[in-house]
Amino acid sequence: MQEIKTIYKRLKTADAASLDMSMGDVHAKGLFSLVFHGKKAGHLTRAYFANRRVKPFDAQFHTHTYDLKITVLKGRVIHHVARTLDAAEAGALKIPAYKYKSQLNGGDGAFRYSHDQFIMMEEYVIPPAATIHMSHRDIHTVSCSKGAIWVVEELGFKTKDTLLLGSPFCVDDLYRKPEQFEVNNNYQHIRRATQKLMNEHALCAA
Numbered sequence: 320m321q322e323i324k325t326i327y328k329r330l331k332t333a334d335a336a337s338l339d340m341s342m343g344d345v346h347a348k349g350l351f352s353l354v355f356h357g358k359k360a361g362h363l364t365r366a367y368f369a370n371r372r373v374k375p376f377d378a379q380f381h382t383h384t385y386d387l388k389i390t391v392l393k394g395r396v397i398h399h400v401a402r403t404l405d406a407a408e409a410g411a412l413k414i415p416a417y418k419y420k421s422q423l424n425g426g427d428g429a430f431r432y433s434h435d436q437f438i439m440m441e442e443y444v445i446p447p448a449a450t451i452h453m454s455h456r457d458i459h460t461v462s463c464s465k466g467a468i469w470v471v472e473e474l475g476f477k478t479k480d481t482l483l484l485g486s487p488f489c490v491d492d493l494y495r496k497p498e499q500f501e502v503n504n505n506y507q508h509i510r511r512a513t514q515k516l517m518n519e520h521a522l523c524a525a
Contacts, residue, residue, distance in 0.1 A: 394467025430487035
């Protein structure tokens with residue numbers, strides 16, 4: 320429960336500069352990203368709030384530029400993992416892989432075909448109050464129920480490039496600057512969910 324206590328403390332001390340980095344429709348429509356700790360990319364703590372159900376592969380398989388921790392606060396969050404293979408095996412999928420470098424890391428935001436990758440696909444539910452650790456090399460995505468909330472803690476840049484498996488997506492209608500009321504409303508949803516976990520585990524501060 321140390322992660323939950325840390326998240327709650329960071330939520331209580333969130334400042335305007337961090338919250339101003341929040342974005343709407345991140346990775347998929349209806350998925351809100353609330354930044355509540357840190358001011359530098361690669362060292363942020365953000366919560367994702369699903370304003371609608373996110374179906375499997377609404378967001379494609381991808382890697383990250385940093386190691387990270389994911390902690391689920393509420394709802395049903397399914398973790399989908401792609402294990403890479405050197406050659407085809409029974410049950411394996413072959414899927415196109417693209418290299419991507421965001422404009423934040425000095426790239427042009429374009430997807431460039433790299434190779435076809437064989438993978439084995441696994442999935443499991445991450446229950447509320449559970450935390451997983453991921454390497455920047457791990458390939459994953461998530462799906463979730465409407466109202467689900469999870470927190471991502473970025474643990475420092477390891478690389479400037481990421482990998483996407485599947486079909487490149489258009490970002491024109493994604494990654495939008497939210498209205499202030501959206502930030503405020505989502506902050507309250509996330510703080511209440513964290514407080515509920517604290518209460519359930521009798522860890523609420525006196």
